Amino acid sequence: MSVADAQATVTIVPASTAPLVSRDSASSYWLIAPAVIFMSLFLVIPILMIVYVSFWTQTTFKIEAKLTLDSWQTFFASDTYITSLFTTVRIWLIVLVTTFVVGYPTALFVGLFVRNKTLQTALLVMCVIPFWTSFLIRVLAWRPMLGKEGAINIILQGLGIIQQPIEALLFTELSVIIGMTQIYVVFMVGPIAFMLGRIDPSLIEAARDLGADFWRILRKIIFPLSLPGVVVGAIFVSVMVLGEFATSAALSGRKVNLLGNIIVTQVGSLKWALASVVGVILTVIMGLVVAGLLRIVDLKKEL
Amino acid sequence: MESKVLKPILAVYVGLFLLFLYGPFLVLGILSFQQGPEGGPQFPITEWSTFWYKHLFGLAPPSRVSPLPIGEALFRSMTLAGMTMITSTVLGVMSAQAFRKNFRGKSVIFYLIVLGMIVPGVLVGLGTALVATTTGIDRHWWSTAFATHVVYTFPFAFLVMLAIFNRFDSSVEEASWSLGVSPLKTFRKVTFPLIFPGVLSAMLFAFTLSYDEFSRTLFSSGRDQTLPLAIYGTFTVEIHPNVFAFGVLTTIFSFSLLAVYAILMTLSVRRAKRVAIQEAIA
Amino acid sequence: MTVPLHRDALGVARCFGNLHNSQRLRSPYIGALDALAGKMAVEAAIFSLDGVVKRYGAHTALDSITFSIKNNEYVSLLGPSGSGKTVLLRTIAGFEAPDAGTVHVGNHDKTRVPAHLRAIGFVFQNFALFPHLSVFDNVAFGLRYGIMPIAEDAVRERTLKMLDLVGLTGLGERGVTQISGGQKQRVALARTLVTEPKLVLLDEPLGALDANLRTRMRIELRRIREQLGVTFLHVTGSETEALAMGDRVIVLDQGRIAQIAKSDDVYNRPASANVARFLNRYNVFDGVLEGDRFTSPYGQFGFGHRVPDRRSAYAIRYDRLAARASDGPQNGGATLEAGYVASEYLGSAVVHFFEAKGGKVIEVEHHLSNGPPAKYVAGARYVLAWKPDDAIVFG
Numbered sequence: 001m002s003v004a005d006a007q008a009t010v011t012i013v014p015a016s017t018a019p020l021v022s023r024d025s026a027s028s029y030w031l032i033a034p035a036v037i038f039m040s041l042f043l044v045i046p047i048l049m050i051v052y053v054s055f056w057t058q059t060t061f062k063i064e065a066k067l068t069l070d071s072w073q074t075f076f077a078s079d080t081y082i083t084s085l086f087t088t089v090r091i092w093l094i095v096l097v098t099t100f101v102v103g104y105p106t107a108l109f110v111g112l113f114v115r116n117k118t119l120q121t122a123l124l125v126m127c128v129i130p131f132w133t134s135f136l137i138r139v140l141a142w143r144p145m146l147g148k149e150g151a152i153n154i155i156l157q158g159l160g161i162i163q164q165p166i167e168a169l170l171f172t173e174l175s176v177i178i179g180m181t182q183i184y185v186v187f188m189v190g191p192i193a194f195m196l197g198r199i200d201p202s203l204i205e206a207a208r209d210l211g212a213d214f215w216r217i218l219r220k221i222i223f224p225l226s227l228p229g230v231v232v233g234a235i236f237v238s239v240m241v242l243g244e245f246a247t248s249a250a251l252s253g254r255k256v257n258l259l260g261n262i263i264v265t266q267v268g269s270l271k272w273a274l275a276s277v278v279g280v281i282l283t284v285i286m287g288l289v290v291a292g293l294l295r296i297v298d299l300k301k302e303l
Numbered sequence: 304m305e306s307k308v309l310k311p312i313l314a315v316y317v318g319l320f321l322l323f324l325y326g327p328f329l330v331l332g333i334l335s336f337q338q339g340p341e342g343g344p345q346f347p348i349t350e351w352s353t354f355w356y357k358h359l360f361g362l363a364p365p366s367r368v369s370p371l372p373i374g375e376a377l378f379r380s381m382t383l384a385g386m387t388m389i390t391s392t393v394l395g396v397m398s399a400q401a402f403r404k405n406f407r408g409k410s411v412i413f414y415l416i417v418l419g420m421i422v423p424g425v426l427v428g429l430g431t432a433l434v435a436t437t438t439g440i441d442r443h444w445w446s447t448a449f450a451t452h453v454v455y456t457f458p459f460a461f462l463v464m465l466a467i468f469n470r471f472d473s474s475v476e477e478a479s480w481s482l483g484v485s486p487l488k489t490f491r492k493v494t495f496p497l498i499f500p501g502v503l504s505a506m507l508f509a510f511t512l513s514y515d516e517f518s519r520t521l522f523s524s525g526r527d528q529t530l531p532l533a534i535y536g537t538f539t540v541e542i543h544p545n546v547f548a549f550g551v552l553t554t555i556f557s558f559s560l561l562a563v564y565a566i567l568m569t570l571s572v573r574r575a576k577r578v579a580i581q582e583a584i585a
Numbered sequence: 586m587t588v589p590l591h592r593d594a595l596g597v598a599r600c601f602g603n604l605h606n607s608q609r610l611r612s613p614y615i616g617a618l619d620a621l622a623g624k625m626a627v628e629a630a631i632f633s634l635d636g637v638v639k640r641y642g643a644h645t646a647l648d649s650i651t652f653s654i655k656n657n658e659y660v661s662l663l664g665p666s667g668s669g670k671t672v673l674l675r676t677i678a679g680f681e682a683p684d685a686g687t688v689h690v691g692n693h694d695k696t697r698v699p700a701h702l703r704a705i706g707f708v709f710q711n712f713a714l715f716p717h718l719s720v721f722d723n724v725a726f727g728l729r730y731g732i733m734p735i736a737e738d739a740v741r742e743r744t745l746k747m748l749d750l751v752g753l754t755g756l757g758e759r760g761v762t763q764i765s766g767g768q769k770q771r772v773a774l775a776r777t778l779v780t781e782p783k784l785v786l787l788d789e790p791l792g793a794l795d796a797n798l799r800t801r802m803r804i805e806l807r808r809i810r811e812q813l814g815v816t817f818l819h820v821t822g823s824e825t826e827a828l829a830m831g832d833r834v835i836v837l838d839q840g841r842i843a844q845i846a847k848s849d850d851v852y853n854r855p856a857s858a859n860v861a862r863f864l865n866r867y868n869v870f871d872g873v874l875e876g877d878r879f880t881s882p883y884g885q886f887g888f889g890h891r892v893p894d895r896r897s898a899y900a901i902r903y904d905r906l907a908a909r910a911s912d913g914p915q916n917g918g919a920t921l922e923a924g925y926v927a928s929e930y931l932g933s934a935v936v937h938f939f940e941a942k943g944g945k946v947i948e949v950e951h952h953l954s955n956g957p958p959a960k961y962v963a964g965a966r967y968v969l970a971w972k973p974d975d976a977i978v979f980g
Contacts, residue, residue, distance in 0.1 A: 031401035032412060035394050035457065039415050042450040046430025047422065053433050065437075106320045109313040123317070130324055132557035134515050136534040137550035140542065141327030144334050149345040151330045182323060214309060235421075243423020243518065250538045260425050260518075267522055272433060279429050286423065474713040477680050478773075480700035481707035482727030482780050489701075492730055496717045 047283065054276035063272050071273040075281070084257045085281065091176065091248075091258065092241045092289075098181040099237050100230065103188035107229070110189070111196025112204075112222065124193065127186045135183070139250045142179045146170040146251070171253030179247045184240055188233035195229030196222065228297045238289045242282060328554070335547035340366035344542050355548040368543050372533050379444050380514055380530035386445070387452040387513035392505045394453070395460025396498070399468050400490075420458040424518030427451050432522040442525035451519035456512045460505035467501030500571050507564045511557070631656045631816055632677075632784050637686035639672055639840075646672045648840040649686065654784070654816055659807070661831030661848075662820045665863055669840040670820045674786045677818070678707045690783060701732065706782035710789040712773040714761040721757030723772050724748060727780035747779040751809060767798045774806070778813060787819040791826065803830060824864045828852055836860045858898035858979040867900040867977075868947050874980035883941055886919040887973030897980025903950035905975040908937060908959070908967045920970045923947055925961040937961060939969060 057066040075081045106127075114120045130138060145151050146169040153165040169175060199222065207217045245260030259282050266275035334344060339354030340363070357363040361370055398416065402409065431451050435442050442448070475497070479489040495502075517531035524532065530553075537546050633653035639646045646669045654660050664670040675681045677688055679700030687696045695703050715723050725744040728735050735743075748757055751771040756764065761772060770790065777785055790806070791799045807830065810817050821827050827834050827848075834851045836844040844856035855861040861869050872881035874897040879886050886899055901919075911922060923939035926946070935958040937949045947969060951958045961967065 028401040028404045028406040031397045032406075035398040035416060035461075036412055038394065038450075038457070039419060039454065042431065043419050043422065043427065043454045044415070046427060046434050048430075049433045049437070050426065050430045053437075102320065102323075105313055105316050109310075109317045113310050113313060126321060127324065130328065132511065132561055133328070133550065133554040134531060134534060136517065136531055136538075137331070137546070137553060138327065140534070140537075140546060141331040141550065143542065144330045144345050144547075145327050147345055149347075151326070151346065154346050182327070186324075239421055239423065243425050245425060246518065246535065246538070249535075260423070263425050263429055264521070267429065267432065272436070275429055276433065279426050282423065283426060286421075290421070472711075472713070474709050474711060475715055477678070477700065478707065478709060478713040478776075479715075479726065479730075480680075481678055481703075481705065482776065483701050483704065483731035483733070484727060485701050485732065486699070488730050492726070493715055 050276045050279040050283070052276075053272055054280050056273045056276075058271060058273035061270075063270075071277045074274060075277045080257070081262065081278070084259055084262050087173075087256060088242065088259045088282075089285070091173070091180070091256070092238060094177055095180045095184065095241050096234060096237055098177060099185045099188040099233070102181060103185045103233070104192060104230075106185075107189045107192035107196055107226070108222070111193035111226075112199065115201070120193075120197070124190070127189055131186070136246060136250070138183060139179055139247050142175065142182070142251055143170065146175050146178065170251065171255060173252065173256050175251040176248050176256050179251045180241060180244065183247065184237045187236035187240070188230075191232040191236070192226050192229035195226045199225050231293050231297050235290055235293050238293070239286065242286055242289070331547045331550050334544050335551045337544040337547075339363065339544065340368050342544060344544050344547065355544045356552075358545050359548050359552070368545065371537070371545055371549060372528065373530065373549065376528050376530045376533040379527060383444055383449060383452065383529060384510045384514040386449055387456055388506050388509040390449075391453050391457035391460045391509045392502060394457045395464045395505050395509075396502060398457075398461050399464030402465060403468055403473070416458050416461050418458075419454045424451075424455065424516065425522075427454060428519040428522035431519075435523070442523055444520070444524040444527055444529055448520045448524035448529070451523045452513045452516055455516060455519060456509040459508045459512060463505040463508060464498070464501055467498050471498065500568060503564065503567055503571070507560075511560070630654065631691055632818075633689045634677065635687045635689070637673075637676060637683045637688065639669075639676055639681060640684050646840050647676065647683070650840075650842060651686075652835060652842060652845055654818060656783075656816055657814045659810060659817045659819065659830060659832045661827035661834045662818060662837060663824060663827035663834055663863060664820075664822070664837030666822055667839075668837040670822075670837050671788055673837065674707075674788050674818070674820050677784075678705055678786055679703050704780075704782050704784075706777035706780065706785035708773050708777055708785065708787040708790045710792045712769045712793070714769060714772055714776075716760075716762055718761065719757065720753060720759050720761055720764065720768075720772050721748070723761055724757075724775045724779055726776060731780060743779055747775045750812065751775040751778075752805070766794050767802060770794060770802055771805075774809065778809070778815065782815070784816045784818065787817060789821055790819065792822070799826075806830065824866070828864075836863060838863075854892070855900065855977070856892060857894045858896065858900065861898070861900040861977070861979075866904075867902050868906070870899045870945075871897075872899055873897060874978060879978050879980075882943060883921040883945075884919075886976065888976040888978040889972075889974035891978045891980070894979035897978070899976060899978050901971050901976045903936065903948045904934070904952060906947070906949040906969050906971045908939065908949050908961065908969050911966045911968045918970050919973050919976065920968050921947075922966055923969055924966055925963055927963070928958070928961070939967065 053063070054071060055067045055069065056071075057064045057068045058071055110120055110123045110127075114123065143150070147153070148165045148167055148170070150170065152169060153162075156162045157165065169178075203221060204217055207221055212220070243260055244258055245264050248256040248258050248261055249264075259278050262278050263275045263282075266272075266278065333348070334346070335355055336351050336353065337344070337348055337355065338350035338352045339358060342349050342352075342354075354363055358366075358368065358370060359373070402413075428451060431447050432442065434440075435447050440447070471494075475493055476486075476489050479493045480486065484492070515531060517529070517535055520529050520532055521535070528536070534546065534549070630653040633651075635651050637647055637650040650673060662670050662673070672681065676683050679688075679695070679698065683696065687694055689695060690703060690705065695705075715726065718726065721744060724747055725740050728740045728743060729737075745757070748754055751774055753768060753771050753775065756768065761769065764772070770793075773790070787806075791802050794802060803826065806817075806819075819827075819830055821830075828851065829848075831848055834844070834846060834848050835842060836851065836856070838857070838859045843860050844851055846854075846856070851860065852864065852866065855864060855867070858869055861867040870881040870883065870886075872879055874880075874891075877887070879888055879897070879899045881899055888899065908925075921941055923941040926938040926940050928935055928937045933954070934950050934952045937951065937958075939947045939949060941947055949969060
């Protein structure tokens, strides 16, 4: 509503009722005010601060509020940083695909094939249970799994599938992807299973009666109906993977440097301006990804 | 027809999927009983022992492996999670209550709140650290880190309460007003008791998220470490099975927390359920 | 006070559901309640609305509603769904703010007063009991937490007395989800009445009950109200309920008041064609009114009296029609030819359904006190006849 419209409304409404109506929403304003103030102070201002500081002048020991593009030039001139930008995008895309590929069949089973509500809930709870263990411990738990003398190598050797332990499992990009997939796949399974659970079984029966085979039904009916769930899951996974630094720190042996890791190192050496540049770039990528995903489906309509 | 073939295949797949989810925990649990202090964080188990559990509580004889600094860190994390839980639940209930009416700027405020759970922790932590250093405010786990935690957990509490109020029949509140009971007292005596299960869920969410949070805390907590930061510290150095033993203990702790929640929830739901059954019989 | 059953209203009551059984059921607590009733002196207009308007965007839900209610009166508010009756009730209670107009209780302007300071009781269709409290605590709620502090002893005494009055003696410790629909209704009523409001608004209070229970609760409602001498404004979508319960009936049509009158006046002399339609006791025909002739698609009819209305229509009550074989003798009066469809037994009467040309359904009611009903052949043509003096014309 434009200002002119608002003024017009005010003049139409009889003067006597104005106090009652405004008192009505006044209580809402008082209730919401603390939250708005809190989020403005501790979320909006810090993010604006990142943008502002990215243009500050950084010297080895201190930082000054003199505006410059130096830190931006440093970032785009450095192979290390550009590589890390591409690594971040690559790992994000790969993890997005792996969580979808690994998670979708599970969601299909839980949401569509299990029609018993109790069993369905039990399976979903089993997927969520690992979340009550510290995130960092869950990441660390992959080390004895993937290592040269780890469980996977021991089992594969015991079964006689391999003779020499696979060393590529730990402290590589692969270990980071495996770790992230395990940690974030549940965020894909949940929303998809939720959407699949809402499909009317008679719809699939009808398609089957018309002679459609399962793959056709999956492509033409099941997948389109589950798409909002896929998008919600993809937003969850994207937001978390793009801001990641712990999994790569724990499982890559410093070989994989994501943008998040760059921020951590730069802050560690008090290079605030460069850390801010990386922060702004990360924010922009995040905004593009979320906006792009939201264009695929109209979530307000679907949920 | 296909489902007769497909369903068992998918069932087996889900079994493997769960193995994928739980496998690392199994390994972690087994290795936490590794012999110490020489036994490393990998197979084979040289000898089964509870050395690393004793080590965790400072009961093991001194060795080259320094004990995890968990005592104070645990206290800080619990206190921080408690503070965060209360603040974000209060804010969540207030905001969701405000959202029951229409007001100008409602959708903008909705996105502002949800932004708190979407923006990655590193960015919030970095921004808070920048604001703190430029304004000369000291960073502490109970001040700056607390603010970043609430920014993160409050949106969850808000969404939980929003869902609860969506299904809330407001005619009981109107009934209370019409009996001459003021809106404030109505909230205390009618609304709050009825939304209490939702408040419990919001509290659980806020507590566990804050308790496990580290990417925001990393830059915003200053010198004193919280528990996740203590664990994060072990990433860079050589790890020992004491971290695994600690993981097992925190998992047990989390489950007891979950059990407390489940008990509270059952108690508040049981009465209604028992009543419903009796009604069905009658 | 006495139940104002006039000659015509008695007829209505008889065919609607044996209201003549609604003799007052004496309660042993009547002595105590007489004192309570005595406190409320009989005075004119304890409540009035003046020019109340309520809009939702472009839609006008209430259009300058003006009426007043006397002390110790039972007023029914009748209207089809969407006529604005619930909005009106919620505006009076203070749950909604009117866009214009005033709400007075006694001499006090309550238009800007929040709901909890209005001393107006409200009984909800879905009862809106507090599910986390026992029956006793539900009833004691307003006394305990209301603006006037009351000692717990007095709360106990008044609550127990009220539970007795509404017939819930001994059920106080039950949870409100453990009791039947009729008992819930009583709790809702007791909870409101115990706070001694000047006016009680009832929003379709019997709508959630089954038919059997509804008839019993009607009698109960009247008894309790008369014992307490409190004023009721009872909203209902059921014309039988409105006519049987109210001393006066207000008929609401598209946010406007179509008629305010005593029950039998509304029944015998509906103020508009729409009111006649809501009553569900009249066959209403559209047509053209010229002088003293009314021309409908089924022929020209004479009529007894005329009521001014914006559109012309012709109404004849179901029980004023008689059906006879189409080749029988014609003895003047208004007639129309129709095919027999079916009959429905109502206990004290039979309603025969006929279909005139164009598919218009015409109902003919035969009271069993006038002898056994005639047998009709489905599909056969009959002549429906009535005395023009019994008919009302609008226009």
